[in-house]
Amino acid sequence: MKDGYELVYKRPATLLDARMHYCPGCFHSTMHKIIMEVVEEMGIEEDTIGVSPVGCSVFAYNYMDIDFQQAAHGRACAVATGIKRSLPDKFVFTYQGDGDLAAIGTAETIHSCNRGENFTIFFINNAIYGMTGGQMAPTTLEGQKTSTSPYGRDIKNVGHPLRMAEMVSQLPGVAYCERLVLNTPANVRKAKKSIKKAFEIQKQGLGMTFLEVVSNCPSGWKCSPVESLDFVGEDMLKYYPLGVKKDVTANSN
Amino acid sequence: MAAKGFVEISVEGCKGCGLCVHHCPVKCLSLKMDDTNSFGLHYAYLSNEETCIGCANCAVICPDAAITVYRQSKAV
Ligand SMILES: Cc1ncc(C[n+]2csc(CCOP(=O)(O)OP(=O)(O)O)c2C)c(N)n1
Numbered sequence: 180m181k182d183g184y185e186l187v188y189k190r191p192a193t194l195l196d197a198r199m200h201y202c203p204g205c206f207h208s209t210m211h212k213i214i215m216e217v218v219e220e221m222g223i224e225e226d227t228i229g230v231s232p233v234g235c236s237v238f239a240y241n242y243m244d245i246d247f248q249q250a251a252h253g254r255a256c257a258v259a260t261g262i263k264r265s266l267p268d269k270f271v272f273t274y275q276g277d278g279d280l281a282a283i284g285t286a287e288t289i290h291s292c293n294r295g296e297n298f299t300i301f302f303i304n305n306a307i308y309g310m311t312g313g314q315m316a317p318t319t320l321e322g323q324k325t326s327t328s329p330y331g332r333d334i335k336n337v338g339h340p341l342r343m344a345e346m347v348s349q350l351p352g353v354a355y356c357e358r359l360v361l362n363t364p365a366n367v368r369k370a371k372k373s374i375k376k377a378f379e380i381q382k383q384g385l386g387m388t389f390l391e392v393v394s395n396c397p398s399g400w401k402c403s404p405v406e407s408l409d410f411v412g413e414d415m416l417k418y419y420p421l422g423v424k425k426d427v428t429a430n431s432n
Numbered sequence: 433m434a435a436k437g438f439v440e441i442s443v444e445g446c447k448g449c450g451l452c453v454h455h456c457p458v459k460c461l462s463l464k465m466d467d468t469n470s471f472g473l474h475y476a477y478l479s480n481e482e483t484c485i486g487c488a489n490c491a492v493i494c495p496d497a498a499i500t501v502y503r504q505s506k507a508v
Pocket residue numbers: 233234235236252275276277278279280283303305307308309310311316396
């Protein structure tokens with residue numbers, strides 16, 4: 180290092196020295212990175228177990244240096260329920276896309292939230308099925324073009340995009356629920372605080388902690404990574420408003 | 433005057449997404465358009481060494497954690 184300078188940022192040691200398979204500019208990478216930064220900062224790398232989904236993030240275990248289990252499509256919450264109930268002192272999280280969590284896995288999601296299982300759900304909403312070639316998801320915006328809605332999503336035909344954070348926040352088993360976005364450095368820094376908060380609430384055993392991340396998919400959206408920032412910031416956030424939807428600790432600290 | 437900060441960017445770790453270039457407040461990063469890494473991607477580099485303020489915005493937004501940031505130590 181040059182004389183007179185100090186280190187202010189380096190890649191977390193908990194993120195394995197592997198090239199992530201995600202497309203350039205994909206927020207899956209960003210989310211992996213900041214989860215691992217929080218795990219490193221909290222010193223819980225030996226006590227954290229992740230459950231990866233089916234979707235682009237199926238190989239999350241290749242990048243995060245913690246214990247991992249990979250679940251069948253949509254079933255991450257069921258698997259995490261078993262892990263957390265048998266190892267209640269561990270920090271357990273699922274990491275799921277919108278096709279995984281809000282389509283094939285809707286039942287597992289709703290019921291594990293309703294049961295107040297004590298793990299954390301990281302829900303990566305990029306409004307599309309990224310892995311399989313950009314098909315329409317339950318979260319695809321009205322009018323959004325995908326490979327299975329080439330003229331844009333028609334809500335008369337297929338219904339409205341699902342606002343999962345608002346939905347699960349209504350369930351008594353949910354202790355904390357927030358929607359985040361990773362489109363600017365300030366928002367990434369903010370998201371890290373929310374991840375930490377979710378883990379702290381999990382440690383207190385207060386119930387389900389649910390973080391929805393408004394994400395991107397430059398490949399599925401057929402745009403550049405920088406252009407995807409506009410779709411996130413303008414279109415996605417209009418329909419998926421940011422903020423804390425529920426916090427049972429709000430009045431206690 | 434020495435720059436307030438500087439960054440090191442992993443050529444092979446960079447995917448050329450341009451998010452760091454877009455978010456650098458002083459626009460001192462660029463993509464290397466006349467060269468690629470072994471993946472065929474135009475990697476990011478510190479194109480104006482004098483103006484970097486060491487704010488770490490580029491490293492925070494970099495999805496692939498390819499950037500290391502240093503800032504001038506406060507004079508004691
Ligand atoms: C039981 C089953 N049904 C369907 C599929 C095909 N499939 C693989 S990934 C996926 C959806 C992925 O979308 P999402 O969960 O949004 O993740 P992303 O890739 O966008 O991160 C589907 C339908 C499968 N692998 N298994």
